[in-house]
Amino acid sequence: MSKTVIVGAGINGLLLGALLAHDGDEVLLFEKKRTVGGRAFLLERDGFILDYGVHLTRFGPASSLAKIMRYLGSEVAFQPMGKSYLMDTDGEMKLFPTSPAGIFRSELFSFREKLRILGLLFKIKRGKYNNLMKISLEEWMQQNDITGGLRKYFELVSASVMVCPFVEKTSAGEMFRNINRVLQSGHSAEYPAEGWKPIHQALISEIEKRGKVYRKAKVDRVIIRKGVATGVTVGGKKYVADRVVLNMPVQEIFSVVPERSCRKEYVNLCKNLLPTSGVFVDIALKRNISEIDGLLYSASPAAYGIITSNICRAVAPPGSQLLTMFYPVSLKDVTGLKNIKKSIEELWIAVKSFFPEIEKDILWKREAALKMIDGVQVNVDQTEEQRPGSTVPDVQNLYLVGDSIAAPGAGGDVGNESVPITFEKMTGKRI
Numbered sequence: 001m002s003k004t005v006i007v008g009a010g011i012n013g014l015l016l017g018a019l020l021a022h023d024g025d026e027v028l029l030f031e032k033k034r035t036v037g038g039r040a041f042l043l044e045r046d047g048f049i050l051d052y053g054v055h056l057t058r059f060g061p062a063s064s065l066a067k068i069m070r071y072l073g074s075e076v077a078f079q080p081m082g083k084s085y086l087m088d089t090d091g092e093m094k095l096f097p098t099s100p101a102g103i104f105r106s107e108l109f110s111f112r113e114k115l116r117i118l119g120l121l122f123k124i125k126r127g128k129y130n131n132l133m134k135i136s137l138e139e140w141m142q143q144n145d146i147t148g149g150l151r152k153y154f155e156l157v158s159a160s161v162m163v164c165p166f167v168e169k170t171s172a173g174e175m176f177r178n179i180n181r182v183l184q185s186g187h188s189a190e191y192p193a194e195g196w197k198p199i200h201q202a203l204i205s206e207i208e209k210r211g212k213v214y215r216k217a218k219v220d221r222v223i224i225r226k227g228v229a230t231g232v233t234v235g236g237k238k239y240v241a242d243r244v245v246l247n248m249p250v251q252e253i254f255s256v257v258p259e260r261s262c263r264k265e266y267v268n269l270c271k272n273l274l275p276t277s278g279v280f281v282d283i284a285l286k287r288n289i290s291e292i293d294g295l296l297y298s299a300s301p302a303a304y305g306i307i308t309s310n311i312c313r314a315v316a317p318p319g320s321q322l323l324t325m326f327y328p329v330s331l332k333d334v335t336g337l338k339n340i341k342k343s344i345e346e347l348w349i350a351v352k353s354f355f356p357e358i359e360k361d362i363l364w365k366r367e368a369a370l371k372m373i374d375g376v377q378v379n380v381d382q383t384e385e386q387r388p389g390s391t392v393p394d395v396q397n398l399y400l401v402g403d404s405i406a407a408p409g410a411g412g413d414v415g416n417e418s419v420p421i422t423f424e425k426m427t428g429k430r431i
Contacts, residue, residue, distance in 0.1 A: 001026055001210075004426075005232050005241040007219045007256065010038025011200075012402050012415040013247030015068050017213075018206035019423050019431070022072050027211035028241070030234055032218035036204065038247075042197055043366075046284065047317035050366065051196050053280045053373065054306060054326045055412065056081075058161075059181065060190030064416040065199075067431050074202040078190040079311050082293035086156070087353040089299045096156070096297050098188050109149040117150055124176050125183040132173035133383045140172040152299060159302040160295070162378055163276040163328050163411040169379040178410055189295070191311045221256050222246075222398065229398035232256070243397040243426065249275065249375035250388050250404045262394045270388055273404055274379070275372040276411070277334045279343045280305075280326040281351065284363040288321050289355055296325070298350035303327040305351075320363070325351050334369040343369065374411050375404025384408060390422040399426055 002025050006013045009031035017027045035041040043050045057063050060078035069076045086096040086108060095106040100121055103114050123129065132140060137158055141151055159165035162175050182188050192199060204213055214234070222244055223231045231240040246253050250270040259267050293310040297303075305325030309316035316322040327347040333339050344367055352358060376382055387406040392398040401422040403415030420431040 002242045003028070003240070004243050004245060005030070005239055006245045006247055007222075007232065008032075008038065008247035008402075009036040009213060009215070010247050010402065010415070011412075012419050013038070013245070014200065014203040014207070015065070015416070015419045016245060016247070016401050016422060017211070018072055018203040019068060019419070020426070021207045021210050023427065023429070025210065027207050028239060029207060029211070029213045030217045030219050030232070031213065031215050034216050036213065036215065037196070037200055042200065046363070048284050048320070048322055049195055049197060049315045050282045050322065050324075052368070053278075053370075054304070054324055055196065056189035056191055056306070057416070058178075058187075058189050058409070058411075058413050059185050060187040062185040062187050063413075064420055064431075068416075068419060069199065069202070071431050072202070072206055074199075074206075076199060077193040078187075079193045080190050081188065081295060081306075081311065084294035084297065085292060086297040086299060087350070088152075091353075093354070096295065097153075098294065100183075108153060113149050117153065120150075121179075121183065124179050127177075127180055129176040130173055130180060132176065133171055133385070134380050135172045136168050136380050137170040137172045137175060138168040141167065156297050156299070156302060156304070159328055160297070160304045161410060163278070163374055164377050164379060165302040165328050166330070166379075169377070171378055171380045171383050174378045174383055174410065177408070178413075181408075191306075191308070193312060195312045195314045197314075219256050221258070224258065224261050224395055224398075227261075227394065228396045243399065245399045245401055245422065245426075247401050249273075249372060249402065250400060251275070251372075251375070253392075253400070257392070257395070257398070262392065266388070266393055273375070273382060273387065274331070274377045275404070276328060276374040276377045277331045277371050278326055278328040278373050279334060279340070279347050279367070279369045280324060281344070281347060281368075282366040283323040283325075283351070283358070284316070284365070285321040285323060285358075285361045286363045287319060287361055289323075289358065289361055290321075296354055298353055301327055301346045301350055303347055303350035323351075328373070331371055334371050340369040374414065375402055376414060378410045378414075390418065390425045 006029045084096040220233045229244040309322040407418035
């Protein structure tokens, strides 16, 4: 039996740890905070269960998360989204199409645009645009004369699917590769039918059959001897292991790994990776204010959200609702109190565009600004092939997992997709 140490109990560390434990490893997982789940940790308050922002799972039963849970014998059911809506700049709420079938019912497009976008989606499904990795979405739209409702549609897809509202930065190829997979799989963004809590519990239970999850246990450093990772120290205590996994943003790995262990080019690659950033608000509501069970899009600002309790009843008490809205912004926009306040004020404009009188129905709210939502912004300079892989080149038995390494997708998808990649690299087994 091998012993594996995992640094960081974010969702991807839990997933990888459960896979390794299921296949016979003794897994020791160290988390510096008192909660597990990372940026998807759960907060329970007054009968509400909040995750940290909008945590949908793209591809639902066809996702890596679903495949991993199935492999572990803990099948997860997913709830598809209902109809999504856009609050447009003209103050009108319009159907926002999340499938080809919704295009002709939407007032977002002119008739000519409807015909054109169906043609574009057909080409995307065939993979025609998958190789445009170094072309920005802005460049592609200019080259193809994308204007009007079509442009607005692609801008909002960039903000939500890619967690990047900056079309001059978004990799067109990466975005189209994501849309291609949605069209191929027939599954868009879905939510765990019973919420995230049972998933966390199942993963921890699997790990603790042979190992342990340590909370409030900050790893001081990775022990490296003659270019080989042999364990970690935590609070001055040494934990020996056959291999070590870092489930943390690659920008931060050199807080526990000596820089001298790696070549300078690799250190710079990791440290200079740009994350996604944003602000969000969770709103606990004393009554039902809407039956919408799809995404809520705002054109200005380019924000989106969900009434989570309309999709998963388990996250709010009967008769109450839980609403989350998220606004992806630049790193600068969440740096400094003045900028954070401005970003949150803009987000509330999006919330109140849908629900002008929401204040009177709020039980409580949680506002947050995060410099790092996901470890990587999938822009033209940070496509999958340009990011660090699942192994650290200069250190044997040291692995990486999470949403900042070379794995398909965007946003949280990158992290989930990284798990089977790292698992295969460590064990030679495919999920």
